[in-house]
Amino acid sequence: xxxxxxxxxxxxxxxxxxxxxxxxxxxxxxxxxxxxxxxxxxxxxxxxxxxxxxxxxxxxxxxxxxxxxxxxxxxxxxxxxxxxxxxxxxxxxxxxxxxxxxxxxxxxxxxxxxxxxxxxxxxxxxxxxxxxxxxxxxxxxxxxxxxxxxxxxxxxxxxxxxxxxxxxxxxxxxxxxxxxxxxxxxxxxxxxxxxxxxxxxxxxxxxxxxxxxxxxxxxxxxxxxxxxxxxxxxxxxxxxxxxxxxxxxxxxxxxxxxxxxxxxxxxxxxxxxxxxxxxxxxxxxxxxxxxxxxxxxxxxxxxxxxxxxxxxxxxxxxxxxxxxxxxxxxxxxxxxxxxxxxxxxxxxxxxxxxxxxxxxxxxxxxxxxxxxxxxxxxxxxxxxxxxxxxxxxxx
Numbered sequence: 255x256x257x258x259x260x261x262x263x264x265x266x267x268x269x270x271x272x273x274x275x276x277x278x279x280x281x282x283x284x285x286x287x288x289x290x291x292x293x294x295x296x297x298x299x300x301x302x303x304x305x306x307x308x309x310x311x312x313x314x315x316x317x318x319x320x321x322x323x324x325x326x327x328x329x330x331x332x333x334x335x336x337x338x339x340x341x342x343x344x345x346x347x348x349x350x351x352x353x354x355x356x357x358x359x360x361x362x363x364x365x366x367x368x369x370x371x372x373x374x375x376x377x378x379x380x381x382x383x384x385x386x387x388x389x390x391x392x393x394x395x396x397x398x399x400x401x402x403x404x405x406x407x408x409x410x411x412x413x414x415x416x417x418x419x420x421x422x423x424x425x426x427x428x429x430x431x432x433x434x435x436x437x438x439x440x441x442x443x444x445x446x447x448x449x450x451x452x453x454x455x456x457x458x459x460x461x462x463x464x465x466x467x468x469x470x471x472x473x474x475x476x477x478x479x480x481x482x483x484x485x486x487x488x489x490x491x492x493x494x495x496x497x498x499x500x501x502x503x504x505x506x507x508x509x510x511x512x513x514x515x516x517x518x519x520x521x522x523x524x525x526x527x528x529x530x531x532x533x534x535x536x537x538x539x540x541x542x543x544x545x546x547x548x549x550x551x552x553x554x555x556x557x558x559x560x561x562x563x564x565x566x567x568x569x570x571x572x573x574x575x576x577x578x579x580x581x582x583x584x585x586x587x588x589x590x591x592x593x594x595x596x597x598x599x600x601x602x603x604x605x606x607x608x609x610x611x612x613x614x615x616x617x618x619x620x621x622x623x624x625x626x627x628x629x630x631x632x633x634x635x636x637x638x639x640x641x642x643x644x645x646x647x648x649x
Contacts, residue, residue: 300573302590302622303564310559310604310611312551314488318478320498320532320543322468326440328353329461332433334360336453341465343447347438353465354436356455361431368424375413375420382406382413442469445541468541474532476508476545479518479525487551488513494530496545501538508532510549554604558612564623565602565610573627587612588624595624 334356341353386406393403446466449455455462476496480488494508512529519525530547532539570577570588574595581597589596598621603611 298575299628300590300595300624301626301628302624303561305558305560305589305612305617305621305623307556307558307619309553309555310557310606310609311553312487312604312606314480314484314549314551316478316480316528316547316549318476318530318545318547320474320476320539320545321541322445322471323473323475323531324440324469325445326442326467326469327463328436328439328465328467329463330354330356330433330436330455330457331461332356332361332430333455333457334358334434336449336451336455339447339449339451341444341447343444345444346442347444347467348441349438351438352435353438353444354449356434356436358431358434361427361434365424365427365431368420368427372417372420372424375417379410379413379417382410386410436464438467440467440469442467443471471537471541472533472535474534474539474541475511476530476532476547478528478530478545478547479520480528480549482517482524482526485513485526485528488528488549493550494547495550496530496532496547498539498543498545500540500543506532506539506545508547552604554611557603558614558617559609560612560623562605562608562610564625567625573624587614589617590622590624591618591620 336354337357338355339353340355341347341351347353386403386409389398389403389406392398393400444465445468447464448466449462449464455464476494488510490510490513492510494510495505496508497505508530510528511531514527514529517524517526528549564587565583567573567583567588570581570583570586574588578597585599585601586597587600589598598614598616600612600614600617603613605611
């Protein structure tokens with residue numbers, strides 16, 4: 255009988271004990287699987303927020319209406335029918351220029367009446383003066399009683415006062431006649447005309463508005479409302495940018511001129527009026543436009559920053575094991591650097607609506623802020639400070 259080779263003998267032996275060898279292979283594979291699973295489960299995966307470098311701007315936004323810096327309302331002090339109008343919308347006027355004329359016949363009649371009363375008073379004064387001088391001479395000669403002389407003197411004094419009164423009434427009537435011609439009190443542009451020719455103006459109880467004149471349209475202002483939550487960071491001379499719907503691709507500049515101390519309440523929110531100066535040399539802005547205002551409070555350039563969500567963590571111990579006792583999220587950031595956890599001391603700088611500046615000398619490019627573990631909600635990690643060190647325990 256031919257002898258088998260050594261390889262054949264090995265194969266034959268394995269075949270005789272094939273079930274034993276199969277069980278061994280299964281045990282080895284199971285060990286590898288369990289060991290790999292335990293190693294994988296022991297590896298902690300963190301939820302992180304990237305740290306980036308860039309610029310930050312803290313702003314306050316609001317809306318307001320564009321208006322001229324100085325607008326003068328021109329009214330009438332006398333009543334009557336409008337006889338003629340000399341200007342129209344957008345007319346440029348100079349100081350003292352005629353704007354409107356009220357039909358003057360009634361006012362002229364008042365002047366004539368006052369003039370006649372004045373002439374009558376002057377005639378009475380002349381007569382009273384003659385009587386007084388004659389009676390004084392007769393009294394000095396002893397021909398009349400003192401009482402008669404004093405009565406003529408009193409009549410003379412009353413006549414002088416009557417002349418003054420009639421003179422005042424005449425002057426007032428002449429002045430009112432002058433008011434029939436309305437003139438411009440300033441140089442500017444007519445932005446509103448509220449009456450038409452033939453219309454009756456009644457100035458009995460209050461002065462009716464006839465025109466609105468903008469003194470200088472090259473200098474405009476915006477009156478915007480800022481809530482009490484933001485008014486504390488608004489200061490005079492801060493830079494402002496704004497847009498209007500008429501020029502959607504253009505941004506205009508302005509400066510905060512005044513913060514008015516008088517508050518108003520709108521929808522249960524206390525707001526303050528902030529006045530912004532605007533240069534309108536190119537005359538592109540018109541009164542009444544709605545401005546969408548952005549007030550620049552502060553800005554920082556080329557700084558480390560992260561999303562505000564990165565700073566919601568209140569306790570590291572429920573996220574990172576073996577956290578040092580003196581490390582708190584108020585002063586330290588848990589950084590994932592090269593797959594290792596590093597605690598970095600920091601301070602908050604400029605805070606905007608979405609991002610916060612990180613002030614620290616220990617930040618390097620590629621760092622990520624740990625905000626939780628995979629499988630653990632960030633909201634639960636952020637509220638761990640409401641509990642003690644023991645899970646579920648009260649503070």
